[in-house]
Amino acid sequence: MEKEPLLMLPGPVPMPERVRAAMMRQAINHRGKEFSGVYADCVRILKTAFGTENDLFVISGSGTASMEAAVGNFGRGRKIACLVNGKFGERLYKISQRYGSAIEIGSEWGTPLDLGKLEKALSEGAEMITLVHNETSAGIRNPAEKVGRLARKYDALFVMDGITSIAGDLVKSDAWGVDVAVVGSQKCLAAPAGLSALSVSNRAWERMTEPRPYYLDLAAYRKSASAKLMETPYTPAVPLFLALREACLILEEEGLPARIERHHRMAEAVRAAAKTWGLSLFPRIDSDHAYSNTATAIRLPEGVEDAEFRATIKNMGIEIAGGQDHLKGKIFRIGSMGAVGAPEILATLAAVQYALKKHGYNPKGCGVIAAAEVLG
Template sequence: MKKLFTPGPTEVPSDVLAALSTETMHHRTDEFRDVMQEISEGLAYAFRTKTEPVAFTSSGSGAMEAVVAGLFSPGEKVLAVVGGKFGERWRDLSRAYGLDVTEYAVKWGTSPDPDELLSFAKENGPFAALFLTQSETSTGTLKDVEAIASRFEGSGTLLIVDSVTALGVHELLPDDWGLDAVVAGSQKAFMCPPGLGFAWLSERAWERTATSTLPKYYFSLTKARESLSKYLTPFTPAVPLFLGLRQSLARMRGEGIEAIWKRHDALGRGARAGVRALGLSLFSEAPANGVTAVVAPPEIGGDAIRADLLDAHGFRLAGGQSHLKDKIFRIGHLGFYETADIADVLRALETVLSKRGWSDADGAAVKAAEAEWK
């Protein structure tokens, strides 16, 4: 039975966990190059890109930093869409590096209107880049990256996407959509433990790395790309995590990325139908399929619900962040989850809410979810 229903770390299959304990391997060997080649091809498959992403031993935020430090120079004007914790991260990170950041704030739980965003950019720009969060984990909200990208086509603005909790969940076609950078992390839909961050760049973005003057060393994209051309890494990599990732990428290729998107669509629909059937409302107006943010009944509070779920069922859910603390709870279901897991967590939620006097525990949540899966 799965325990983690958090939007990262997510559950890790036992074969991926076992791969972590493989005997120590030196990272400057043909043996490791074979691993790196397999991983890089697997990442390009998962990213749906013709060119291979680079991998850093770091969290996903490290890969975000590689993109900021690698493409820009101090004072460059950029636009960040902020509607949650991870949108704030693009803004804060870019500010920490001395970029001239304009914040485009949207209400938490909502997605920007592509046309309004474009108008804003035209009035206040030009901007060297637009920073987006495909799936804003703090609110369970999906942005329509494809539509936004189509509006900015030909604008000269680089489209930079944090897809940490969307990649392997929602469709993302960086080449076709004309994106310039996409960032992801190992501990989300990749079904791997945390510790690896990935960054893919378009050719236009790679060209830009040549003129960027911001300081970088460990997170140098150009060093990473040069090493990748030999299937090596510029710095000593976290070998066990690469071995685990090889295993989980093999799983992803086995299932097929379109099938993975479809599975997550079912997980998301089921979770949403289930919580609605309990009389709860969703926090997001544009729900993502990797994490479902649920408004907690104020008389109970999100943290009490989460504590009950952990105590009575061993299920760990995420709470609300910042001003949403205790107001919402979040069910993560990205990566190694199937519809039966959604049924498990809905059944447990119903029991917990029933004990708190909220629901009838008549199985309505699971029934509603199953109706979605028919």
């Protein structure tokens, strides 16, 4: 029997049937009333998930496109302090190097950021900060609110990658002083890959830098969005917008607080399983940093070979992620984003528990039951 694999990755994630169906239709004119309504619905609902009343745009391009739009429109020539404790913080640092004068404030992947060093960089003239709120590569949630306070204290712009936190974890962009926040479609929104969205504060608009990018010129996005019929400057990925609108409506129906609570419980269930197996979570957290509520990174036990371990799980129809870059073979990651609930989590944990045993690690206890106790 041909069966779709269950993607328990930190994105892309399974899409509800309604989201898939929304894409399957005849083309529509992106300069017409219907598209304008689709775009407006996405913006309205995403603003709630971002916790913002600022302008918000949907970009035809994955999360990285919006990360680049943020730095490219507001950071050219600027001194940019980049907080790095994982792959995506590093990506924002690399983007910042292309546009401005980037200062890396790095910690080992999955370990706490040094906000003292950030404050020093700000006192020495850094004008922009980049932060990944939920560092998916290491399963750690970084202290966005504290970083926002420092940004305000030193009057710096604050760019926050919320790609895997927005719509799955609590984000309060305006209250935290985030000037530009970014989300990706294929993560907690459970929409198809290929779109991202970003919000822009008035402070950021007042500090646009020149020359601006062409395709990702946010002034052009603003002009098109404020036209009588809301639109995008260039032809958007219309089928993806249709699907994103449906995903946003589902979010609205569930309600943001309930959705966040569901994500928290699923991640807690995965953490309970890891603990019961006797495995350690990868990140080192402190009072400012927390375990991610959307992607759990677990240390692979000594002797278990990553590729074989995950192949066994894949043979059972479930895909989980390995580590990236230097963490390859050292950790595995289970995504708990989007439309998934107890059935998917419990099936995944049962497959992982089996694969651990098969590949040489004897779990100390039954993680599936521990997870069920959290979910039940």
